[in-house]
Amino acid sequence: MKHEERIADFKAASTLAKAIQVVKGFGAYHQTYCIYTTLDIVEKTLCAITPRLWLTRIDSGLFDDGIEAVKYGTKEERERTYIRSFMYGAQESAGMWGLYSPPTYKAVRIEISKAGIESLKAAKVFKAKGGKNLSAKCAVRSTTLSDLIYAAVEDEDSPKRRSQNLFWSGAFTGIIKNLSTSKDWKSATGFVKDVEWRFENEFRLVVKTKKKVGDHIAVELPQEFINSMRFTLSPWANADEKRFVRGLLSTWLRKSGRDVESDDKKVFKDSVLCKGLQQWANKRGL
Secondary structure: OOHHHHHHHHHOOOOHHHHHHHHHHHOOOOOEEEEEEEHHHHHHHHOOOOOEEEEEEOOOOOOOOOOHHHHOOOHHHHOOEEEEEEEEOOOOOHHHHHHHOOOOOOEEEEEEEHHHHHHHHHOOEEEEEOOEEEEEEOOEEEEEEEEOEEEEOOOOOOOOOOOOEEEEOOEEOOOOOOHHHHOOOHHHOOOEEEHHHHHHOEEEEEEEEOOOOOOEEEEEOOHHHHHHOEEEEOOOOOHHHHHHHHHHHHHHHHHOOOOOOOOOOOOEEOOOOOOOOHHHHHHOOO
16 A cells, blocks of 8 residues: 555544554554664663563553543553554654753664564563563553554643644544544554654554553564664764774674674664754753
């Protein structure tokens, strides 16, 4: 299916449930996904006895957006919904560097291929607690890979009039007449967020468990995921720091079963925003 056809199907949706069904049906169709994070998180992910990716329960209070966890879906469903967020698209985002990474050499952007992301669908799921991976498996109802839908929904708590429509991949639907009530439906849990976050182009791994199991769960990283990982180094790092970071990352990748040298330019690259974001670091006193 062409992108224009996907857009047309989304714009034709007259209900929130239909829009969610349409977008979930596309699955992981983008060619590139990414995470803006830190070296500490990469080490924790790759250097465990079994490399694992952590997911967070949607109502745990650990997300930047504190509204989604009370606005969309049902309380019962939120207690059993765990997510890991990615951004889709190959281009770097200055905003995402600033929002999710520190303005130091420890910032890193991870790219994952479509095949790498798709490998998560069948990954084993485990419990996690106290910053540690646990060996106990987690009983799962469903695992979904999907873009996120953004909503401009008006309700009794809205500070101003909102347009009552949905946004996805650069396109808005028409007015969704029952949006204020349908946002509370079970099917919206984990797949809808306020439209002010649309710049993130968010894609999610959504795991719904049979019962609440804590703030986090973890999925075992398939080797295909690890083998697809590429790294953009911090736009704030100097030459010596980049050399140091490449050495760390290549060591961690080898520990996780991937043979990579620190000078592999297909795996490690400089940010196109080098020297372009220095004022951000200066304003933070760094």
